[in-house]
Amino acid sequence: MRLATIIDGGVPTPVVVRDARVLVIAQPLNELAARGLDGLQRVTQWADAQPASSWWPLERVRLGPA
Secondary structure, eight states: OEEEEEEETTEEEEEEEETTEEEEOSSOHHHHHHTHHHHHHHHHHHHHTSOGGGOEEGGGSEEOOO
16 A cells, blocks of 8 residues: 555546546545554545545546655
8 A cells, every 4th residue: 555646627636546446535635644553544544444435446547755
């Protein structure tokens, strides 16, 4: 799992990237980073619980700035 930014409707949007799919997350990446390993573990658990229909194919999104 990786964290990234995509451009969705012209707006930078944080996502989880896994297996050529992306999942939008509500929390800004800088806030997630401030939570350290605990924050990353929580996002991982949350992402694992999301239905397949919530994930978008990576090839359909435009990657944003790192």
